[in-house]
Amino acid sequence: MAERFFLTTAIDYVNGSPHLGHAYEKTLADALARYQRLCGRSVFFLTGVDEHGQKVQQSARALGLDPQDFCDRQSGLFRALWDRLDISFDQFARTTEPRHKEAVQSCLCRLQEKELLRFEEHEGFYSLRQEQFVTEKERVDGRWPEIFGEVVPMREPNYFFLLSRFGEQIRREIESRPDWIVPEFRRNELLAALRRPLQELCISRPRSRLAWGIPLPFDERYVTYVWFDALLNYVSFAREGEGGTWWPADLQIIGKDILVPAHGVYWPAILAALGLPLPRRLLVHGWWLNRGAKMSKSTGNAIDPLPYLDRFGSEALRYFLLREMTLGNDADFSDEKLLQRYQSDLANDLGNFAHRSLSMIARYRGGRVPGWIDSEAGQSERELASAFDEEAYRVAFDQGDTGTGLAVAWAFIGRANRYVDQAAPWKVARAPASEKRLDLILAILAETLRRIAILIEPALPRSSRKLLTELGVSEPPLLSRAVFAPPRESYSAGAPEPLFPRVEG
Ligand code: MSP
Numbered sequence: 001m002a003e004r005f006f007l008t009t010a011i012d013y014v015n016g017s018p019h020l021g022h023a024y025e026k027t028l029a030d031a032l033a034r035y036q037r038l039c040g041r042s043v044f045f046l047t048g049v050d051e052h053g054q055k056v057q058q059s060a061r062a063l064g065l066d067p068q069d070f071c072d073r074q075s076g077l078f079r080a081l082w083d084r085l086d087i088s089f090d091q092f093a094r095t096t097e098p099r100h101k102e103a104v105q106s107c108l109c110r111l112q113e114k115e116l117l118r119f120e121e122h123e124g125f126y127s128l129r130q131e132q133f134v135t136e137k138e139r140v141d142g143r144w145p146e147i148f149g150e151v152v153p154m155r156e157p158n159y160f161f162l163l164s165r166f167g168e169q170i171r172r173e174i175e176s177r178p179d180w181i182v183p184e185f186r187r188n189e190l191l192a193a194l195r196r197p198l199q200e201l202c203i204s205r206p207r208s209r210l211a212w213g214i215p216l217p218f219d220e221r222y223v224t225y226v227w228f229d230a231l232l233n234y235v236s237f238a239r240e241g242e243g244g245t246w247w248p249a250d251l252q253i254i255g256k257d258i259l260v261p262a263h264g265v266y267w268p269a270i271l272a273a274l275g276l277p278l279p280r281r282l283l284v285h286g287w288w289l290n291r292g293a294k295m296s297k298s299t300g301n302a303i304d305p306l307p308y309l310d311r312f313g314s315e316a317l318r319y320f321l322l323r324e325m326t327l328g329n330d331a332d333f334s335d336e337k338l339l340q341r342y343q344s345d346l347a348n349d350l351g352n353f354a355h356r357s358l359s360m361i362a363r364y365r366g367g368r369v370p371g372w373i374d375s376e377a378g379q380s381e382r383e384l385a386s387a388f389d390e391e392a393y394r395v396a397f398d399q400g401d402t403g404t405g406l407a408v409a410w411a412f413i414g415r416a417n418r419y420v421d422q423a424a425p426w427k428v429a430r431a432p433a434s435e436k437r438l439d440l441i442l443a444i445l446a447e448t449l450r451r452i453a454i455l456i457e458p459a460l461p462r463s464s465r466k467l468l469t470e471l472g473v474s475e476p477p478l479l480s481r482a483v484f485a486p487p488r489e490s491y492s493a494g495a496p497e498p499l500f501p502r503v504e505g
Pocket of ligand 1: 010011012013021024025231287
């Protein structure tokens with residue numbers, strides 16, 4: 001039986017529309033899911049949307065819509081974008097689905113039975129904009145920062161999850177797992193946070209203030225609040241068949257803003273309280289910035305991916321996002337950089353190699369790829385055959401480092417283009433008694449293109465499929481098939497179509 005691999009992404013708030021940051025995270029997850037499939041694993045890829053909370057309620061009200069209708073509409077926008085980007089998820093989580101609500105309620109009952117919830121009155125300051133209690137420590141020069149909006153004194157009884165009981169256990173567990181978080185500097189950040197005393201986590205809001213949430217099963221006056229509901233999607237949508245589950249996740253992909261405390265403290269504590277294992281690994285990515293600033297709905301600088309999809313196509317946007325971001329860091333988005341990658345890496349390197357190879361097979365051999373003739377192979381053929389560094393490719397993708405993984409694939413594409421220049425089939429074609437030599441070169445080009453088509457699959461699924469079809473390959477792409485194995489017999493290849501047509505600068 002194939003080895004299993006379960007990966008998740010953060011679920012996006014539906015109060016705004018999807019932007020480039022959301023598109024990056026889902027594309028990253030998709031490339032890693034495809035890479036795992038390429039390795040022959042059986043993959044379960046979960047993504048979705050976060051539909052409860054004050055902001056959704058407010059946004060719906062502002063449009064005069066019922067919150068559920070608003071969520072249906074917004075979720076549709078996310079799903080439509082994932083379709084255009086070829087995000088190959090297996091399950092789409094919506095936190096307003098009945099099965100999620102039931103799972104959350106059953107978890108709440110379990111915590112209540114285990115006496116891990118406490119009902120108590122909390123007195124403090126409350127941010128109306130962030131819809132949360134804030135502490136004196138958060139004041140800057142005696143004033144509440146802008147992001148909190150109006151802050152008012154408030155006294156309110158609520159349910160608290162006894163988070164502090166788990167701090168020590170989580171810290172020890174994370175300390176014992178050096179690769180639990182990628183990249184490593186994020187792990188240090190989390191461990192530093194876990195060394196400080198933890199406050200209990202308020203998990204409820206009175207229904208009178210927040211109606212749009214999941215009611216507490218033991219107290220109808222309250223609904224559960226954001227994180228407790230949202231985090232549990234990872235288990236409520238991981239069910240498999242009768243009573244089975246995909247949990248624990250092999251990989252959870254999140255942005256740097258939701259590591260501490262959400263996924264690094266609350267989530268491990270909730271899991272420990274429920275007696276469930278921790279995920280095997282967290283991959284924490286950085287942000288895409290718009291001219292140095294974080295994109296957000298409130299500042300109105302969010303980049304909409306749609307015009308880029310219209311202009312460059314999904315493959316180019318995927319490639320750019322996966323290649324240009326250094327894992328864990330932030331990256332600045334710009335039209336110029338995208339255009340440059342399009343022209344150099346896609347149109348020139350990959351597009352040219354594919355086009356040259358297939359059109360020479362069409363021109364010189366009427367579209368038949370010649371069989372392989374061992375005795376004709378020389379030094380440059382042998383060098384090209386061994387030029388792909390599979391180990392480096394695997395290490396990079398195993399770490400979630402798509403930029404490095406793609407750089408390894410592109411080094412091979414660069415080598416392939418140099419081979420064409422050196423072998424110069426157009427000269428060989430004119431030389432006398434060189435039929436066998438030309439056969440060999442064309443067979444090598446087709447074989448190299450077949451290997452490249454497999455290696456680009458995680459980032460460029462459409463181009464990969466197109467090339468494999470043109471080469472007459474019907475088997476699904478697998479990394480184990482990306483080894484050099486030229487066919488002994490000749491076979492037919494299709495006519496080349498340009499993969500990346502010219503776009504105007
Ligand atoms: N709903 C919560 C997550 C709950 S997970 C149980 C949330 N939603 S969000 O819509 O604000 O963000 C969703 C994901 O998108 C997060 O991982 C976040 O880091 C990521 N991004 C949001 N803006 C981003 C960029 N500008 N760049 C890259 N990713 C960013 O948080």
